[in-house]
Amino acid sequence: MENNYTMVAKTLFGFEDLLERELLQLGAMHIKKGVRNVSFEGDLGFMYKCNLALRTAIKILKPIKTFKVKDEQDLYDQVYKMSWEKYMKSSGTLAVDATVHSEKFTHSKYVALKTKDAIVDKFRDTTGERPNVDLRFPDLKINVHIDRNTCTISLDSSGESLHRRGYKTATNIAPINEVLAAGLVMLSGWDGQCDFMDPMCGSGTILAEAAMIACNIPPNLMRKEFAFERWQDWDVDLFEKIEESLLNKTRDFHHKIIGYDTAPSAVAKAKDNVKNAHLEEFISIERQDFFTTEKAGDHKLHILFNPPYGERLDIDMESFYKSIGDTLKQGYPGTDAWFITSNLEALKHVGLRPSRKIHVFNAKLESRLVKYVMYEGSKKAKYQDD
Structure with a gap:
């Protein structure tokens, strides 16, 4: 060739x-x-x-x-x-x-x-x-x-970094980078075959990336420009053909993607971003405090979120991370729960033993992506409590 x-x-x-x-x-x-x-x-x-x-x-x-x-x-x-x-x-x-x-x-x-x-x-x-x-x-x-x-x-050939997908007009404090969000969804092994939830969704980045992965939607369709569009060999017909062939490979999604956040401003921003990405039919976002919720139904659930690390919110880390563990233990049987944190000390207060830890970076922060498997019934207590 x-x-x-x-x-x-x-x-x-x-x-x-x-x-x-x-x-x-x-x-x-x-x-x-x-x-x-x-x-x-x-x-x-x-x-x-x-x-x-x-x-x-x-x-x-x-x-x-x-x-x-x-x-x-x-x-x-x-x-x-x-x-x-x-x-x-x-x-x-x-x-x-x-x-x-x-x-x-x-x-x-x-x-x-x-x-x-x-x-x-x-x-x-x-x-x-x-x-x-x-x-x-x-x-x-x-x-x-x-x-x-x-x-x-x-x-x-790209110009502006490819993490700038084009759907985010509104962000929260310390928003997660779109490439990082997509990578975390992929590392967590979610394949769109069950419900997905981000219980601390901020501006909705993880939700949007999860929806695009589930439906096999190309992530950068919304971008205004790529650098190669100004090159001397720019072939607009070829580009449109490639775009069309990728769009023909999108697939149906038959489950739910749910986002919670306690801040009304975060919920509004997340809804805006999801709308900009044309993903409203797949994603629902509500104002909810995760710590007062429980799983609806007995179907399998995949949770992935980016909780506060202390850099962005003034909270009591010990009780916050303990509440994460308690909520998962009491309210979310039959769930694979993943989250990313750079606060390795706070992880000790979750009160559950992670089944996986993956070394990643969030910007310059050395972090861990951790997985907790919440079993149905008595297995939950048997395997999860330290």
Whole structure:
């Protein structure tokens, strides 16, 4: 397949296996897992597909040049030599960002500046016209990655981070990132075959991601723009064909997705976001205090939530986490309950033994995704109480 090329999908720490599985299911070739990234091969249409359909990717990069680099001047010279006219016009706009893991290159902003200077100077020297910098909506977004003395120059096909799905207009304090929410739903093993509940739903991110997973709805349909739409090889017909083929793979969902929150403002925001995502038919949100609720009916229930860690609410952690355990024990038999927390001390007060603990990060906070299996009847007391 001569039209295939290598791409790199970036992700959150701990989500590499999820992303690898997603890429495999989409039909990627030559998949290789890294740290916070997975590389793979595909063609132009597949790049469009990845941006639309991957739930755990933050960016899709297209590497165009890799070379050894000695110092800043060497970087400038090598970038200057590249054929930038293939990727943009001299009248266009660009933005450069850089990540560096190197003893020689210690300042990512300076690396980005030198790269930008080399591209701009090349155009000015060859055409007499220079591109301008536009950090918000550039025609070409360029990523520079230096690892020790190896430099990779890539085109950023996504633009704004893919966690910005486009459905969230309203958020609460410390909202959970959409990619993190989708990854947690996937890590928890929920497959849309039973009811789902987020008892502390905030602005509704976990609910929206769970609904899209259940119905196999591509997560990034609502986005206003991808960076590749400004590329010289932008193929709108191909993009629309890919979009249509993904929409044809959506599936029916025959269970309920329920959200609770005690704050009226959170309930209103969550309802707005769910409406923006066109997911109202799958999700119901109520103002409820989880600690006063119990499970309705005897069907299986899958719970996933992001309780306060102390960073965002002034609460008594010990009694709060004890109440989580008590509510699950007394009111939710036949339930798989998962939640994420960075407060590892508070976990001791839940009073239940987790059946799984998965190491994840919420932004920069080292966290655990924990699972509690609430059995029906006497097993519940036998296996759960310490």
